[in-house]
Amino acid sequence: MALNIFRKKSEYAFKLERILGFYPKQISLYQQAFTHKSMLISTNKPVYESNERLEFLGDAILDAVISVYIFKKFPFKDEGFLTQLRSKLVSRHFLNNLASKIGLNEFIESNLDRESKTVLGDALEALIGAIYLDKGFKKAEEFVLIRLFETHVVLEDVLETETDYKSRTIEYAQKGKHKIEFESEELGEGNKKFYKVKLFIDNQLLGVGEAISKKLAEQIACEQFFKEKEENSN
C-alpha cells in the first residue's frame, strides 16, 4: 500500500517533470496549484486549500519575471510601451492559451459543470506560485522564459496583435446570440470635447468608456465589460 502511494506520487512527479523541465520536490504544492475551489466546496474542505492563494502569488511572480524580461529585451523603449506589452503577456486570454498549449488540463481537479478556460490560466499562475515556493525565484523565472516563452510565444506576433476588445465583444454577442448596442454622446466644448460610449448587452448597461475619440471610448467600454466578465467567471 505504502509502496503503491509512493509509486503513484512518483508517477505524478514524472508527469509533472515533462511540463516543468525539472523534478518537483514538494508535490503537494503542485497538487494544490491544480485544485480549483469547486473541488473543496464539494468535499467540505477550507477554501484556502484551493489554488487561489497560489494564483495570487504566481500572478505577482509572473508579472515580475515578464517585466524583467521585456525591460532587458527592449532597452530603448519607454515605460508606456513596456506596460502595454506586459498587459498583453499576462492577460487572461493569453495565459489560458499558454496553459492549454503545455497541457495543464490533464492536471486540473475541478468540479465545475461546464469547462471554463479561465480555470486553465488561473492554474498556470498558481503553478508559477508553486514553483517559486518549491524552488525559488530563479527556477520560476526559468520555467516562464524557457518552458513557456521560448517554446510557445513569438513576441513579434504578440507585438502586432491589437487587444481589440470591440471585436471580441461583438464576437461574444454573436456567439451567444446577445443583443448588442452602443450608445454614444459627444460631451464638452472646443478642445475639451470628448465622447462617452455606453455598451448595452441585452439592454443591460455593461460598460462605459470616455475618451477623446469615439473609437477609443468604445474600446474602453468593451474592455470594462470583458474584464468584469472575466472576474465574475473566476
Next chain:
Amino acid sequence: MALNIFRKKSEYAFKLERILGFYPKQISLYQQAFTHKSMLISTNKPVYESNERLEFLGDAILDAVISVYIFKKFPFKDEGFLTQLRSKLVSRHFLNNLASKIGLNEFIESNLDRESKTVLGDALEALIGAIYLDKGFKKAEEFVLIRLFETHVVLEDVLETETDYKSRTIEYAQKGKHKIEFESEELGEGNKKFYKVKLFIDNQLLGVGEAISKKLAEQIACEQFFKEKEENSN
C-alpha cells in the same frame, strides 16, 4: 580632477549606503532611479534615460516581494484578503510616505515647478528596480522587507486603515476650495437593483461608480477620481 570625480562618486555611494543597507555597485543605475523625466526634457536627453523604465521594473519587483511576504505571513487568509492588503501596501499614497521617511527627497533630481509627492513614490519604485538590476532579487527583497517594512511599517495599523476614498475626496475638495457634488440614481428592479453615483467636482464629471449600495458606489466613484488624479500627476 579624476580623483575628485572618484571621491564625489564614493561620497554619493556612502550616502546611498545609509539608505540601502549595502554598498551599491553600479552607481549610474541609482542615479537614473532618482532622475525625474523633467530633468531630461530640460537637457534634451532621451526620456528613456529617466527613471520611468526603472519604475516600471521596480513596481513589479515590489509587488512580487510584498505578495510573497504577506502570502507567508497570513497562511490561512484567502486571496481576497491578500489582494486587498497588497493594494494598500503598494498604493501611491503609502509609497510616497515611505519614500519620504527614508529620505529619498535628498536624492531626487527633478525640474518641476512645484513639488509633487508622487515623484517620491515613483523614485522609490525605481530604486527597487535599480537594486534588482544591481544586486538581484534577494537583495531587492531584503531592502523592501528590512529597510522599509521592518523599520517603518506597522502591519497591524495598515490592516486597520480603511482606504476611504470618499473622505479623501471631500478633504481634497475642502483644501482646494472645490465644489463637490454627488448625484445618485437607483437603477434596476427587485434584487437586481443597484445604485449609480456620479461625482462632480467644480461641475465636471470626474468619477462614476455603480454598486449594490449607494455608499459603495460613492466609494468607487471617488476611487476612480483619485486614481486618475494620481496618474495625471505622474
